[in-house]
Amino acid sequence: MMYSFKQRNWPALVxxxxxGVAHAHEIGTTRVSVLLKEDRTYDVExxxxxxxxxxxxxxxxxxxVPAKLDPAGFQVLxxxxxxxxRQRVKIAFDGAEVRPAIAYSxxxxxxxxxxTAATIxxxxxxxxxTHHFTWAFxxxxxxxxxxxxxxxxxxxxxxxxxxxxxxxPFALASPAKPLNRLHTAWLYLxxxxxxxxxxxxxxxxxxxxxxxxSRRARFVLWQVSAFTVAHSITLGLxxxxxxxxxxxxxxxxxxxxIAYVAIExxxxxxxxxxxxxxxxxxxxxxGMGFAGALKELGLPRSEFVTALLTFNVGVEAGQxxxxxxxxxxxxxxxxxxxxxRSRIVVPASAAIAxxxxxxxxxxxxx
Amino acid sequence: MRxxxxxxxxxxxxxxxxxxxxxxxxxDMWIEPGTFGPAPHEIxxxxxxxxxxxxxxxxxxxxGLIRQFVIxxxxxxxxxxxxxxxxxxxxxxxxxxxxxxxxxxSNPSSVEETAEKFNxxxxxxxxxAIAALRxxxxxxxxxxxxQFSRCAKSLVLSGPxxxxxxxxxxxxxxxxxxxxxxxxxHSGEELPVRLTYQDHPLAGALVVAMNRLNPSEKISAxxxxxxxxxxRLRPDAGMWLxxxxxxxxxxxxxxxEWTSYWASLTFELRATSGEGL
Numbered sequence: 039m040m041y042s043f044k045q046r047n048w049p050a051l052v053x054x055x056x057x058g059v060a061h062a063h064e065i066g067t068t069r070v071s072v073l074l075k076e077d078r079t080y081d082v083e084x085x086x087x088x089x090x091x092x093x094x095x096x097x098x099x100x101x102x103v104p105a106k107l108d109p110a111g112f113q114v115l116x117x118x119x120x121x122x123x124r125q126r127v128k129i130a131f132d133g134a135e136v137r138p139a140i141a142y143s144x145x146x147x148x149x150x151x152x153x154t155a156a157t158i159x160x161x162x163x164x165x166x167x168t169h170h171f172t173w174a175f176x177x178x179x180x181x182x183x184x185x186x187x188x189x190x191x192x193x194x195x196x197x198x199x200x201x202x203x204x205x206x207p208f209a210l211a212s213p214a215k216p217l218n219r220l221h222t223a224w225l226y227l228x229x230x231x232x233x234x235x236x237x238x239x240x241x242x243x244x245x246x247x248x249x250x251x252s253r254r255a256r257f258v259l260w261q262v263s264a265f266t267v268a269h270s271i272t273l274g275l276x277x278x279x280x281x282x283x284x285x286x287x288x289x290x291x292x293x294x295x296i297a298y299v300a301i302e303x304x305x306x307x308x309x310x311x312x313x314x315x316x317x318x319x320x321x322x323x324x325g326m327g328f329a330g331a332l333k334e335l336g337l338p339r340s341e342f343v344t345a346l347l348t349f350n351v352g353v354e355a356g357q358x359x360x361x362x363x364x365x366x367x368x369x370x371x372x373x374x375x376x377x378x379r380s381r382i383v384v385p386a387s388a389a390i391a392x393x394x395x396x397x398x399x400x401x402x403x404x
Numbered sequence: 405m406r407x408x409x410x411x412x413x414x415x416x417x418x419x420x421x422x423x424x425x426x427x428x429x430x431x432d433m434w435i436e437p438g439t440f441g442p443a444p445h446e447i448x449x450x451x452x453x454x455x456x457x458x459x460x461x462x463x464x465x466x467x468g469l470i471r472q473f474v475i476x477x478x479x480x481x482x483x484x485x486x487x488x489x490x491x492x493x494x495x496x497x498x499x500x501x502x503x504x505x506x507x508x509x510s511n512p513s514s515v516e517e518t519a520e521k522f523n524x525x526x527x528x529x530x531x532x533a534i535a536a537l538r539x540x541x542x543x544x545x546x547x548x549x550x551q552f553s554r555c556a557k558s559l560v561l562s563g564p565x566x567x568x569x570x571x572x573x574x575x576x577x578x579x580x581x582x583x584x585x586x587x588x589x590h591s592g593e594e595l596p597v598r599l600t601y602q603d604h605p606l607a608g609a610l611v612v613a614m615n616r617l618n619p620s621e622k623i624s625a626x627x628x629x630x631x632x633x634x635x636r637l638r639p640d641a642g643m644w645l646x647x648x649x650x651x652x653x654x655x656x657x658x659x660x661e662w663t664s665y666w667a668s669l670t671f672e673l674r675a676t677s678g679e680g681l
Contacts, residue, residue, distance in 0.1 A: 063513055064433070064454055064469065066461040067491050087462050087491070094459050151449055153462060153491050179431045179455040180463060200515075201461075 063198065066180025067153065074171060074210060076189035078164040080138075082129060084175065088112045088144050088156040091177055095119040109144040109154060116142040116156065126176030128204070129160060131168035138162040170207035177201070222341040223348040230352020233331050235359050240292055240397060241324060243390045245360045247299035248317060250383045250390075253373040257309040258361065261317045266357075268321025269328060270350050276329030277337065277346055288326045290401040295320035297394035303387035307379065328353060431456050433463065433666055434645050435506055435558035440672035442498050442562050449492035450484050450506055452556070457619040458645060465493035469510045471553075476572050477504035484508075501563025503585060507574040512551040514660060522548050529649040530610030530626070534662070537653075549660040555579055559671040561587045571669075577602060578650050578665035580611070583632070586644070586671045594634040599648050599667065605631025609648050615673075616643040641675040 068086040075081070092107065092115050099122055107115065116123065120140060129136050138160035147154045164171075173184060178201040186208050187194045197205055234241050248261040275281040299320070302313065328349075337345045372378045431454050438449035453460030465473075465486045473484045475496040484506065486494035498504045517525070523544060526535040538544050555576035561569070565587035573581055583596040595613075599606045611633045612624040618640055625633040627648075637644060646669045654660040 063515075064463055064510075065466065066454065067464055068461065090459075090461050097459055151492065151495070178461050179459075180461040 063181045066178055066182055066201075067155075068175070068178040068180065068182040070173070070175060070182060070184045072171070072173065072184065072186040072208075074164070074186065074188040074190075074208075078166075080129070080160075080162060080164055080171070082138070082160040082173070084158040084160070085155055086158070086178065088116075088154040091156055092116070094177055095122055098122060109146050112144040112154060112156060113142055116144070116158070123158075123177070126202070127160065128172070128174040128176075129162070130172045131165050131210075132170055133172070134165065134168075136162055136165065164210065169210055171210060172207050173205040174202060175199070219341055219344050222338055222344050226345040226348040227352040227355070229332075230349040230354075231356045231359070232352075233328065233349075234353055234356025238356070240296060240394075241327075241353075241357070242360050243393060244292075244296045244299060244320070244324065245357045246364055247296060247303060247387065247390055249361050249364050249369075250300075250303050250387055251313070252307060252309060253365075253369050253378075254309075260309060260314050262357065262361070264314050264318040265321040265324070266354055268318045269325030269353070272322045272325030273328045273332070273350055273353075274325075274346060276326050277332060277342075281326065283326055285327075285330050288323055288330070290398050291323050292320075292327050293394050293397035293401055295323055297391050297398060300387040300391035300394060304384050304391070307383075432458075432460075432645070432647055432668060433554045433556055434458075434460070434647070434668040434670050435508055435556045436460070436643070436670065437496075437506060437558055437560050438492070440558075440560050440643070441674075442560060444500055444562055445497050446562075447495050447497050448560065450486075450494040450496055450558075451491070452493045452508060458614060458616050458643075459619075462491045463493065464489050464491040469513065470508070471511050472507060472509040472574070472576070474574070475504055475506045476574065478502050498560065498562040502561075502566075503569035503571070503587070504560050504562065505572045505574065506558040506560065507576065508554060508556045509574075509576045510554040512553045512663070514549065514551050516547065516549050518547045519545050522550070526651075530612075530624075531649060531651050533608070534651045548662055549654075550662045550664060551654060551658060551660045552664040552666060553577060555665055555667045557667075557669045559586065559669070561585075573600075575603065576667070578606070578648065578667040580646055580648060580667045580669040582646075582669060582671070586637075586673065589637070589673070591639050592636070594636045596632060596634050597646060597669070599627050599631045599633070601650050601665070605629070606648075606650060607631060609650055611635070611646060611648045613637060613644060613646045615640040616645075617641075637673065639673070641673050643670055643672050645670050 068084065071083045073081045073083075088109075089107075092112060095115070099119065123140065124137075129138055139162060141159045141161070143157045144154060145157070171186070175182070181198055181200055184197045184199050184205050185194045188208070188210065190211060195208060199205060248265065249258055251257060251261070272281060298316070306313070332346070332349055368382055372382060433452065433454045436451040436453050438451070439446070442448045452463035454463050455461055465488055467488045473494060474481050475484055475498075477498060477500070479499055482496075484494035484496050486492070496504070496506060523535065526532070555578045557571075557574065557576075557580065559571060559582065565585060567585065567588055569585045569587070571582040571585070573579065579600050581598045581600065583598055586595055589595060597611060599609055599611060605627070607627055607629045609627045610624055611627060612622050613635050614622045615638065621638070623635050623637065625635060627633050635646065648667045649664055650667075651662055651664040654663040
């Protein structure tokens, strides 16, 4: 729909267009702009039809419709109706009404057929410690746009109001400041860690599967390194959009990779070269899984690389925590026992395999 | 004649009520020409006003809302021209003496209303059947989505009045048609008005007339089975507004529960030496 305010009202136009086309609103000529300044002062500018306002002011005081007035006449009339005008204008901070200073100005119309516009400024100081601004203007019947600009926000907020309707509370405080690099790093480190412990049971079981093959540190190190390099590659490539594989494919394959590693543990007690290659390949899959999770969490545009790297480091820390816990609980005490493999490795791997097979079937069926 | 004090007090009450209901979503809408008595070829500004009790705000021209915006006289029908977004909403000229009809009909606007405001509005506009229907449906406490359309007309007279001059049917969804030229009414005579909905007489609708200078003293009547009312206007000079509202359940798929049509008719009664109004 078309709509026109003559001066700097394109945000209102955008808001109006967003309201939809099929059912328009009857928009009057009144518009209200609010400026909430950094020094905690406010300036509310009302631009409205001078003649319509004068009629309503006169009528509400029981007077007759004023004769055609020139701008100076309007100015005198408005100033004489100051207390009346205040009765239907409400500026409130945290619900408590304040009393602004009011200044009227009436400019001559730009051509003889145009209406005379009155510009009214309401100014004052925001009370200390207040957090929300609300507005109501009872001197218009038609819909009007309220635009609020604040030092705390980059973009003005526009709200359409019916005459007399109160605006939604507008927050005076700054929105949360963008995270700095250190905060981002710490946040995504934690997110990466918790994505493994305690949230990523499948990844935990995969890492346990790697650990259970052999308690030799060299074997564990080779597998973990292959896994880490691989998942770092696909995590990065996925986050930059270079690789994109549907979770419907990735997630069942991750479950299958866990089953494979666990089943192989039952039949194998030595690190074979293909095992490292397979763990690398599985790492590529898991990296895509991590990317899916990270996309759901969202990455700050300004600290994309920091967040990506620290998330990955968090994932590594989570994996190390799993291996460390396993070593502390069973590896340290029982690793050298003759029954370690038969009573710990095989049953644990079998349990992991069963769980992973179940997950594979479940993930394939959704 | 009533005292000035009484009128002043009445105006005060009307203004206070009108303004206190400012959040009320559905207000009257009427056409206010720059003059009701233009000279031939005079260019007349056509202002659209939205408000209550004849206290109105200007409504700038909005091509997205306009369904029909025309002037019809003896020489035919012409569009009311204007620039989108401008106030006044348009301009007309009447090329020859006679009665001309300015008409504005709008596309639907949508509004959301609380139960309290909607119930009050039904009461104010005499939409008793809708209130009863809501009560029967146990919806009286429910807020509503409403679509409303405007069907506004104004009668302007260029040159001297004549008995042969008359209002014209513009084919609006809801339309008030003066069945006698109001510019030739004499004191004490009634103005017969017909209300039609989709070109058929609308029975039982509340038709209200008010004068610009004294809007508190309304004259109202409900239409008969033939959609007609006879309004005995006071001999108050100045602009008169006659209005009626009709509401129906909104058609399915319209995202509203109710659809309303707001008809208005404005004209001017001129101060005379006693013979006329």
